[in-house]
Amino acid sequence: MSALLVRLGAYRGWWLGLLLGLAGCQPSPTAAPPGQALPPSALAARFQALLRRGDAAYAQKRGYRSFAQAQRSYDSARALADRSGDTLLLAEAVFAQARVYDAWNQEPRQTVAYFQRAADLFGRRPAAWRRYFYARYLVAHAYEKVPDSLHAVQTLRGLLPDLAAFPDTARRRAMLAVEMALTSTEVRNYALADTLLRRFVNRPGLLRDDPATYDYRTHYYLVQSRLDVRYRHRPASSYLDSLALAYRGAGRRLDRLFLSQQLAHLLAEAGRYPAAYRFLSTAVGIGDSLADGGDLAELRQTLVRSEQRAEAQAAAAQQSRTRATWALGAAVVVISLLSFYLARQSRLARQQARRLARANQQLGTANTELARVNEQLDDKVAQVELLNKEIQHRVKNNLHILFSLLRMQERRATSPDVLAQLQAARLRVESIAALHNQLMRRPHDVSLADFLRTLTATVVACLANERQVITHLQTDALALAQDSYFPLSLILNELITNSVKYADTQGQPLELTVRVVAQPEGTRFSYADNGRAPEHADRPDYGARPDPAAAAGLGTQIITLLARQLRATLHTPAPYHYELLIPPVLVFADDDLLPALPALA
Numbered sequence: 001m002s003a004l005l006v007r008l009g010a011y012r013g014w015w016l017g018l019l020l021g022l023a024g025c026q027p028s029p030t031a032a033p034p035g036q037a038l039p040p041s042a043l044a045a046r047f048q049a050l051l052r053r054g055d056a057a058y059a060q061k062r063g064y065r066s067f068a069q070a071q072r073s074y075d076s077a078r079a080l081a082d083r084s085g086d087t088l089l090l091a092e093a094v095f096a097q098a099r100v101y102d103a104w105n106q107e108p109r110q111t112v113a114y115f116q117r118a119a120d121l122f123g124r125r126p127a128a129w130r131r132y133f134y135a136r137y138l139v140a141h142a143y144e145k146v147p148d149s150l151h152a153v154q155t156l157r158g159l160l161p162d163l164a165a166f167p168d169t170a171r172r173r174a175m176l177a178v179e180m181a182l183t184s185t186e187v188r189n190y191a192l193a194d195t196l197l198r199r200f201v202n203r204p205g206l207l208r209d210d211p212a213t214y215d216y217r218t219h220y221y222l223v224q225s226r227l228d229v230r231y232r233h234r235p236a237s238s239y240l241d242s243l244a245l246a247y248r249g250a251g252r253r254l255d256r257l258f259l260s261q262q263l264a265h266l267l268a269e270a271g272r273y274p275a276a277y278r279f280l281s282t283a284v285g286i287g288d289s290l291a292d293g294g295d296l297a298e299l300r301q302t303l304v305r306s307e308q309r310a311e312a313q314a315a316a317a318q319q320s321r322t323r324a325t326w327a328l329g330a331a332v333v334v335i336s337l338l339s340f341y342l343a344r345q346s347r348l349a350r351q352q353a354r355r356l357a358r359a360n361q362q363l364g365t366a367n368t369e370l371a372r373v374n375e376q377l378d379d380k381v382a383q384v385e386l387l388n389k390e391i392q393h394r395v396k397n398n399l400h401i402l403f404s405l406l407r408m409q410e411r412r413a414t415s416p417d418v419l420a421q422l423q424a425a426r427l428r429v430e431s432i433a434a435l436h437n438q439l440m441r442r443p444h445d446v447s448l449a450d451f452l453r454t455l456t457a458t459v460v461a462c463l464a465n466e467r468q469v470i471t472h473l474q475t476d477a478l479a480l481a482q483d484s485y486f487p488l489s490l491i492l493n494e495l496i497t498n499s500v501k502y503a504d505t506q507g508q509p510l511e512l513t514v515r516v517v518a519q520p521e522g523t524r525f526s527y528a529d530n531g532r533a534p535e536h537a538d539r540p541d542y543g544a545r546p547d548p549a550a551a552a553g554l555g556t557q558i559i560t561l562l563a564r565q566l567r568a569t570l571h572t573p574a575p576y577h578y579e580l581l582i583p584p585v586l587v588f589a590d591d592d593l594l595p596a597l598p599a600l601a
Contacts, residue, residue, distance in 0.1 A: 050077035068302040091121030108145040149187035190231035235270035463500040468509040487562035503531030528577040
């Protein structure tokens, strides 16, 4: 045994040499890049200096060249943040990159992705809650440029509780309510913009333009001008004059370009066409000067190089991890060989090896049999999948044929009542088709939120015509039984149809609210719209709007039968507010299946 230990001591030097040779691809401490040798405090100071230099170039806004200069400083700061591994530094670097993309205004979805990643990184640091809130607002601002008004409004409404929780001093210092109102007007949700200004901007005289961030006072004039011209219908708005004065005082070309474009649109809508033409001519001249200078091309090239540099760094990191994996694997092989050598030196190890060999032989036989059974099962599964695909294909074709026939009947119908019935039947078929498409794409994981969003958009697009409809959809992270999606889709179809056709919102946009909440007693499905209740609702003959939960039409029969199929209870806690409580476990009887529904047309 002592001789064996001596030999192992001799091998140990050889083994360590081999391991270090295989791991030679890893940088040694003495060969570390200069940035890694810096202490954390010095690295953070260097990062902040680069960030400030980029912010200074960005704030000049003399043209796209300023943003290209800022991006080069941000790239250097990003490299330091990657070396440090500090979440806060990385969040600031990603946030700066998102600002340049926002200024470029050519890749809005990339801008959304960068701001969302910055918000996620800031969210990991509780002390950076102000930066987290600001990044979340910029996500909504970026959605407005996609354009994706639904996500923009949802993001802004999600910020309202946090904004209300700010202390008054912090809210006045941040002044983000003005920017949130500006984004709301960009997506034409003027009611939300008016609410933000009335609720959070109590003293407009305290607003000041900040060259490093936003021109808050100028943006306040712009928001009020849009509300006066487009929402309050006041063409002679004094805020337009204030906005024109702000334009005359703007010293940066990009600011003058933005304000001249906005003034041209608003003055034209207000009927002041000569002034609108002058500002439009000015905007065209400024835009041509920016395009002719080549600044936009320089910014595009700078961003492309930045993305390429980031990809190269990621590839280098992946290659380094691959080399480390190979080195570690080689070390494991060496250790295994040495262990096997030691095991062969003892009789106990030889006996154990023989027992293991017999066990391995038995496992090999079992594995062979298992492989044969698996092959048979795979063949059966393939046959079942092929048959299922054929069935689903035929179902899809049949639904399309039924949908087309109903559309043909709609075009030929001359009676308004017949046309309405055919349209309702087509929407029900389209609801079934939407559910079928969801199940075909994700048969074992149907996204409830995506399904409800698709169904709502389809019904609203079919019926809304010129009417403005705003949809609020909130769902908990839950999954329903697959058999429950079909009745739920038809119930939602009937409710939306009733709201779009008959809801009286007194000239305001129709707002539909759909919530699905998981509760201990089951899943609660709530639906409501902002339609006005009739003044004489207690009279049996008021007839202002049919209620699908109380009328005796086909929609009522469908909702009643579908609620019975779901074993659910339907309540109406307020006018045009419906709640459906679905029990946790759904067990369908034979008499609850689809043939029990009345004819769709």
